[in-house]
Amino acid sequence: MxxxxxxxxxxxxxxxxxxxxxxxxxxxxxxxxxxxxxxxxxxxxxxxxxxxxxxxxxxxxxxxxxxxxxxDDQLMASMTVREAIQMSADLRLPKGMTKEEKAERVKHVIEILHLEKCSNTRIGSPTAKGGISGGERKRCAIGMELITNPSIxxxxxxxxxxxxxxxxxxxxxxxxxxxxxxxxxxxxxxxxxxxxxxxxxxxxxxxxxxxxxxxxxxxxxxxxxxxxxxxxxxxxxxxxxxxxxxxxxxxxxxxxxxxxxxxxxxxxxxxxxxxxxxxxxxxxxxxxxNVNDLELRPGILSQMSTLYARSMKNVVRNPMIARAKLAQALVLGSIVALIYHDLGRYQIDIQARTGALFFFAMNMVMNAFSMLSAFAQEKIVFEREQALGMYSVMSYFIPKVFSELPHNIIFPTVQACIVYWSLKLKNDAATFGLFLVVHLLNTNAGNGLGIFIASIFSDLRITLIAAPPLILPLMIFSGFFINTNSIPPYFNWIKYISPMKYAFEAYALLEFRLTGDQVLKQLGADGDLKIYQNILCLIALWLGTHIFAFFALRRLVSRRFASGSAASNPVRLTxxxxxxxxxxxxxxxxxxxxxx
Structure with a gap:
């Protein structure tokens, strides 16, 4: 070397x-x-x-x-200047300080940095209009650091x-x-x-x-x-x-x-x-x-509360994301409904019915790809704030996951309602309830998979290149393209980590049980797993993808430089x-x- x-x-x-x-x-x-x-x-x-x-x-x-x-100033675009500095105060000032004292500190920092006029303006991004200027953005970044009253x-x-x-x-x-x-x-x-x-x-x-x-x-x-x-x-x-x-x-x-x-x-x-x-x-x-004593900072629950509030504000203040996800749910649901609507129950309709169920299971892939690109952008802010010691990885990760849940429940539910009744699947409330549970778990597993892949790589371009080879095998060995009992031994392990496999198998069991045993056999869904067991496997994969995503984030921020031994040429600082x-x-x- x-x-x-x-x-x-x-x-x-x-x-x-x-x-x-x-x-x-x-x-x-x-x-x-x-x-x-x-x-x-x-x-x-x-x-x-x-x-x-x-x-x-x-x-x-x-x-x-x-x-x-x-x-480079990596700041959350949806926050105002005051909110950004206040968040830094809530995360970094001693937990013994009252809210009033922290607010007074924030006010003082804003005054000495001459940010009064833009204190309630959203930061925005360098490429978007309506945010603060470059100089104000730099002073806001300085203010977030100055809140701890550092000596250097x-x-x-x-x-x-x-x-x-x-x-x-x-x-x-x-x-x-x-x-x-x-x-x-x-x-x-x-x-x-x-x-x-x-x-x-x-x-x-x-x-x-x-x-x-x-x-x-x-x-x-x-x-x-x-x-x-x-x-x-x-x-x-x-x-x-x-x-x-x-x-x-x-x-x-x-x-x-x-x-x-x-x-x-x-x-x-x-x-x-x-x-x-x-x-x-x-x-x-x-x-x-002045010593910034890390042990006196707010605990993990206080950090989670602050970061959850920020995440929810970010969700509310970015309506275009919600509209895009709603449009995605409506468009994809409508496409499936138009293609496969009014399916019969004859032999000729079986292929279309299984195709519709697999297309629905593929929603995990859609959510994974949309999540990894969105999270890769936010991850830049996370890496910067974490490098500055503002909070722990867990304090960020758990609020992030819970702030995504409303979108990952509401929009998939809308999509499921459109598809299920349009395709005239089993007209039974209990069956639809199980169908919806499987769909939500599959979608949220894709959410965790997207965060996991985005956390492995530091460059978004590499992430987008590496994602298809990581996700496509989960799709191929899900049971639609090849019978799960016919998968070569050296690839057989992949089906056990594919959320789509369990979702597709659960859909098939809900639709073809009692009346379609031959279809289940062709799909390899006639094994030992019952519907509730597939649901338990989906829960395990939902938790597993998020756990792996958490440790991938920890690995991303844990690669810190360790300095070498002291030498005779000092760098002196007073x-x-x-x-x-x-x-x-x-x-x-x-x-x-x-x-x-």
Missing amino acids: VSKDILKGITGVFQPGTLTAIMGASGAGKTTMLNAIAGESAGGFIEGEILVNGAEVGVDTMRRISAFVFQ LFLDEPTTGLDTFMAFSVVDTLRQLAAAGRTVVATIHQPSSDTFHCFDNLLVLANGEIMYQGKAAEMVDYFGELGLRCPPYVNPADHLFMNVLNDVEMEEDGDKAGLLARTTRLLEHYNGSAQVDSMLKSTTKAVEF CAQRKESNEDGESQRARCQRQR
Whole structure:
């Protein structure tokens, strides 16, 4: 296996009460460095130390005293800004806090992030109209993390996808948060001049090493003394990317060796300078910091209640999904009714009757495919929130399943009523009741199967490719295409895990018992299983598919990166107990403007 060093012996300091920008060319290691420090690395091997107030801390401790805002905002589109932040408060704040105290905290966060105007607006999605703007969306994501009152705030590319003004607005907000005593660290890619001057400190990475760390305002003079002067009226960030980290003339001349040699010289100059020692000596050691104690968070029942309420709101606020499922039930039911209506009870009608019953058993496949595509989208939000430690897998999974039940009961019932009486199946209320029970269990087993398949793969495209080979064998060996007693031994096991097999067999027993023994024999449904035994098998598969789906979700989120042993090159990080700022937003902006 080929290994690659991304970060190479870096030593840095992030001061409390300051906003530090991590900048560098693409591939320099900015995000890797931020993830490594914040404990969000998803792979690789890290050696080093993370020191907070001079003491080494592990990943768990770092996550308790910090918050992390990812580059891509994965938020539930149907929620309002206030509801999203309130949900974060309900899931993450100590269970001893009253509802009023949590609501006051939410109100305070909304105010300091200037989200009052859009607090009751639905978040929406980047591709849909009617939601909040990109800048508001980013500040909402920050607010969900800020609700825990963290001492350290990490952000990965917080200005991605924003226009110049929105980018400045977000960074200006971060500047105010840092001024209140927090340690704020953000990776950023080529900010505007106004945005750049809002940063207190700057850390420049090149080839996985630090090329500069110090005051952002002193960066131009530092590189100017090394022969790389910034032209007048040029954005310092543009100068850094165009003339320091890269060089247009060298690129045009194809002088890659010269550019590499210059980069090496700048890295060696920084590492050999007295700036590193003075930086470490200037570290401010804080006496205490805020700890987000996970043991004080609400219990699993409170988490389930909060997430169930969110799931039901999501169902109610997405009427198009309900309409689509209703249309699917009506259309498919009507098609079956029109094709197979008014079936007789002669020998010639047996094929049509069994075909109609199998078509009805196939509803499991329809539900599985519709569920896996829908859940694959929601799973992205789940993975993000779970990675941030907002709730456990069980707290999410059980409310999710129960919130899907109304749709999975109402619409299949409508479909069954259309088909059963149109086909003139047995005109008996008890038989119809058993038919409906089988149909509901089969449909909900498909729901669990869809969640299970969607949870196995992280990419929706792979999920859609892998789903047919996983589902089609369940259909083939259900008893319609081949007699279940004639299945080859090496495939025989598949029929025992096929909900369609038990549903189709139960339908056949309900329809052909007493009068159609020969038909049951042809279908292989004349075995030892009775109707109620098929129903019990469907219940077992309904529970089984959901249990497998649960463990697949757990497996998906359990692949966490374990850091390696400590080495001699520490990554130093300091944080301070946050202090309330006496400055309002206007004075903060004024100070930011003065520093320009």
